[in-house]
Amino acid sequence: NAGVTQTPKFQVLKTGQSMTLQCAQDMNHEYMSWYRQDPGMGLRLIHYSVGAGITDQGEVPNGYNVSRSTTEDFPLRLLSAAPSQTSVYFCASLPLKGGNTGELFFGEGSRLTVL
Amino acid sequence: AQSVSQHNHHVILSEAASLELGCNYSYGGTVNLFWYVQYPGQHLQLLLKYFSGDPLVKGIKGFEAEFIKSKFSFNLRKPSVQWSDTAEYFCAVRRNNRLAFGKGNQVVVIP
Numbered sequence: 001n002a003g004v005t006q007t008p009k010f011q012v013l014k015t016g017q018s019m020t021l022q023c024a025q026d027m028n029h030e031y032m033s034w035y036r037q038d039p040g041m042g043l044r045l046i047h048y049s050v051g052a053g054i055t056d057q058g059e060v061p062n063g064y065n066v067s068r069s070t071t072e073d074f075p076l077r078l079l080s081a082a083p084s085q086t087s088v089y090f091c092a093s094l095p096l097k098g099g100n101t102g103e104l105f106f107g108e109g110s111r112l113t114v115l
Numbered sequence: 116a117q118s119v120s121q122h123n124h125h126v127i128l129s130e131a132a133s134l135e136l137g138c139n140y141s142y143g144g145t146v147n148l149f150w151y152v153q154y155p156g157q158h159l160q161l162l163l164k165y166f167s168g169d170p171l172v173k174g175i176k177g178f179e180a181e182f183i184k185s186k187f188s189f190n191l192r193k194p195s196v197q198w199s200d201t202a203e204y205f206c207a208v209r210r211n212n213r214l215a216f217g218k219g220n221q222v223v224v225i226p
Contacts, residue, residue: 031212040124042205042218043159050212058213090158102147102166102209106158 006107021076023091030096032074036087121217136191138206147209148189
């Protein structure tokens, strides 16, 4: 049982480049989400999804796109990277049915630097 | 909009001292409350959670938290900290399908 897997763990981009952060979970969780963590700012919700085909915006969605074509995968896309998107990104999931404890399961994080 | 407030972002204390971290949220209705801990270089781990029932909840590693509905608060406490409690602590509030985090408390325990 791998839990929540994020790739890559580290990435350096130039301004204007595009990239996708991958997130996969093997726990059949309906809910998946992306957060960014910046010093002194805590975790801020970027986008989230309550099931395949359903996505919604969080607190800081601008500059990011997501899709949820399967229950397992929830990729985060940066279409044109900016230095302000330098951050550590966490993917997290939780089950919405069947004895939901409300606990988020986090991936290991992806550190992105935009030059 | 959801708002979760944590005060005293940086806390430095000696081993065996008591720790209390405050958490307040700014909206009503039914909420679920959590404290997460992030040790250096690691991802977030759940310390404890409150859904309903006894407002005093006990978590792992000797931590506890008290939900005071009238004050919209969920403060975290530990009577006697250890050096290994050095970490960042985040309060989180879940309402419907959104989970919002506070800005965190950086706690440093000096041996």
